[in-house]
Amino acid sequence: MTYRILANVLQVLVILLLSPLTAGVLNRLKEIVQSKRGPSVFQPYRDLWKLFHKDQVLSERSSWVFRATPYVVFITPIFVTLLIPVLTAYPLFLAFMADMVGVGFVLGLGGFFAALGAVDTGNPYGPMGASRTRMVGFLAEPVFVIVFFTLSFVAGSTIPYIVQKHWVNSPASFLEPSHVLLLAAFFMLILADTGRIPVDSASGHFELAMIEESKSLEYSGSGAALMKWGGYMKLLVLMCVFLNVLVTPWGLASEQRATQLLLAIPLVAAKVLLFVLALVVIESSLAKLRLFRISEFLGAAFITCVAAMVARLFTA
Amino acid sequence: MSDPPFTAALESLNALAGGLFLLTAFAIVATRQTRSCLLLFIAQSLLLATSAFVLSVQHQSLHLAAVGIVNLVSKPIVIPWILRRTLSAEVYARREIDQVLNIPTSLLIALALAVLAYFLTLPILEGVAPQFRSANVPIGVAGLLLGAYTLTVRREAVPMLIGILAMENGAFFAGIALSRELPLIVELAVASDGLVLVFVTGVLVRAIQQRIGSTRVGELISLREESAPDAVAE
Numbered sequence: 001m002t003y004r005i006l007a008n009v010l011q012v013l014v015i016l017l018l019s020p021l022t023a024g025v026l027n028r029l030k031e032i033v034q035s036k037r038g039p040s041v042f043q044p045y046r047d048l049w050k051l052f053h054k055d056q057v058l059s060e061r062s063s064w065v066f067r068a069t070p071y072v073v074f075i076t077p078i079f080v081t082l083l084i085p086v087l088t089a090y091p092l093f094l095a096f097m098a099d100m101v102g103v104g105f106v107l108g109l110g111g112f113f114a115a116l117g118a119v120d121t122g123n124p125y126g127p128m129g130a131s132r133t134r135m136v137g138f139l140a141e142p143v144f145v146i147v148f149f150t151l152s153f154v155a156g157s158t159i160p161y162i163v164q165k166h167w168v169n170s171p172a173s174f175l176e177p178s179h180v181l182l183l184a185a186f187f188m189l190i191l192a193d194t195g196r197i198p199v200d201s202a203s204g205h206f207e208l209a210m211i212e213e214s215k216s217l218e219y220s221g222s223g224a225a226l227m228k229w230g231g232y233m234k235l236l237v238l239m240c241v242f243l244n245v246l247v248t249p250w251g252l253a254s255e256q257r258a259t260q261l262l263l264a265i266p267l268v269a270a271k272v273l274l275f276v277l278a279l280v281v282i283e284s285s286l287a288k289l290r291l292f293r294i295s296e297f298l299g300a301a302f303i304t305c306v307a308a309m310v311a312r313l314f315t316a
Numbered sequence: 317m318s319d320p321p322f323t324a325a326l327e328s329l330n331a332l333a334g335g336l337f338l339l340t341a342f343a344i345v346a347t348r349q350t351r352s353c354l355l356l357f358i359a360q361s362l363l364l365a366t367s368a369f370v371l372s373v374q375h376q377s378l379h380l381a382a383v384g385i386v387n388l389v390s391k392p393i394v395i396p397w398i399l400r401r402t403l404s405a406e407v408y409a410r411r412e413i414d415q416v417l418n419i420p421t422s423l424l425i426a427l428a429l430a431v432l433a434y435f436l437t438l439p440i441l442e443g444v445a446p447q448f449r450s451a452n453v454p455i456g457v458a459g460l461l462l463g464a465y466t467l468t469v470r471r472e473a474v475p476m477l478i479g480i481l482a483m484e485n486g487a488f489f490a491g492i493a494l495s496r497e498l499p500l501i502v503e504l505a506v507a508s509d510g511l512v513l514v515f516v517t518g519v520l521v522r523a524i525q526q527r528i529g530s531t532r533v534g535e536l537i538s539l540r541e542e543s544a545p546d547a548v549a550e
Contacts, residue, residue: 172324172325172328173328175328175329175331175332176328176331176332176335177331177332177334177335177336177338177451178335180332180335180336181335181339184339295420296346296419296420299346299419299420299423300343300346300423302423303342303346303423303426303427304339304342306427307335307338307339307342307427307430308335310338310427310430310431310434310458311331311334311335311338311451311455313434314334314434314451314454314455315331315334315335315451
């Protein structure tokens with residue numbers, strides 16, 4: 001009992017504390033690929049520290065939505081952490097509270113509040129970014145639905161722990177075309193959802209071109225820190241779903257022992273590092289798409305996913 | 317060869333090649349650049365060769381291995397080489413490709429074609445012996461239909477040519493699974509036929525480009541003897 005509570009706490013702590021590091025490594029590697037030195041990998045921690053020690057400026061015109069948004073954005077990835085396998089291959093307390101569709105809804109709640117908060121202050125760039133995020137969001141929605149539909153078609157469930165068991169138990173079906181195509185579609189969905197390069201440039205500082213970033217322009221002090229931290233956590237959480245459930249379902253703690261649990265941390269970190277490397281390659285070699293090309297990108301993800309389903313029909 | 321895990325591994329490898337083959341067929345419909353269209357075709361041919369090699373090990377057939385080798389040499393190497401020699405770099409550098417329909421619509425139609433291919437091949441699969449009943453047949457037929465569809469919606473000469481070649485790839489992808497003893501002479505004939513096709517089309521496109529300055533087939537809709545000013549102006 002205490003072990004399970006500890007495992008849950010550890011899981012949340014790993015996501016909470018390692019997510020800024022993930023962002024830092026990503027930024028550093030990107031700069032290195034572009035033959036620059038780049039900031040230290042611990043820079044996100046320093047940023048957060050600095051922001052938490054600054055005063056917060058709130059517009060008089062803003063409502064409670066603006067003030068509540070940072071907390072919602074910060075809390076939702078932590079909720080999701082309780083639903084997915086981060087370190088353990090066996091389900092923890094809340095594992096059966098929601099499936100991967102639920103994960104998407106909880107993260108979507110954070111995105112919804114971020115969009116509302118951006119509109120709330122009346123800053124001209126905020127609503128623009130918010131409406132663009134919604135555009136990407138509603139284009140990503142059918143892909144999202146079809147990905148999980150295909151997943152339940154292929155793996156027989158959408159509860160992340162059960163799906164993970166499915167791939168671990170049947171390595172033969174791991175190379176199935178439906179699985180590989182599903183991975184590709186899910187990866188594209190993650191890129192769109194976290195505002196990564198073919199859809200949005202996460203490191204851009206040009207307000208007119210921003211999609212994701214412009215929603216947090218108005219925040220300062222601890223609000224900005226929570227928004228940033230929530231963003232880092234969202235990326236890491238999605239990586240964990242993708243890596244631990246679909247791509248490399250191995251290396252998680254399979255027994256209820258503390259050593260295994262601790263051993264799982266470096267293994268998961270190694271997987272995340274590999275994923276970050278893939279992201280760096282993509283971010284450094286592709287250009288950002290024009291706004292109205294995003295529908296084609298997500299259309300391609302949709303087709304890939306339906307191709308996964310069709311391939312499943314063909315091979316079965 | 318009768319080792320069950322080994323056979324299962326081969327089957328899953330073949331299925332994987334099939335899935336990626338289907339994906340490249342979709343991607344050929346959707347890409348905008350001529351160069352990436354050609355690269356996708358090369359990838360597709362490599363997947364076809366992979367599938368041929370896997371099936372040749374699985375059925376212990378030298379013929380299929382020969383099919384794989386012919387494919388490996390002719391499509392990923394010789395055809396791109398011929399196209400590079402006959403066409404100017406300007407054709408490849410073009411980013412936008414004319415399409416009759418916009419890309420999301422044409423992808424949806426392509427999807428419908430793939431599902432159609434599944435239902436078309438169901439009766440064929442019921443007729444063949446169980447050991448030949450693999451995913452290659454529906455995927456190959458889907459590749460064939462998607463190639464034909466590429467040919468229909470594209471209005472640029474080189475991608476249309478790639479559409480024809482993708483059709484051939486699809487037909488072979490289905491063919492290698494249905495027959496263990498595919499006569500080599502047939503494969504050689506088709507491969508050389510493909511080369512001649514590429515060569516003739518390449519020369520033709522080059523001539524069109526030299527005369528008109530464009531390879532947009534969609535714009536060549538009226539026959540006029542006097543030099544058409546609007547076409548030249550481009």
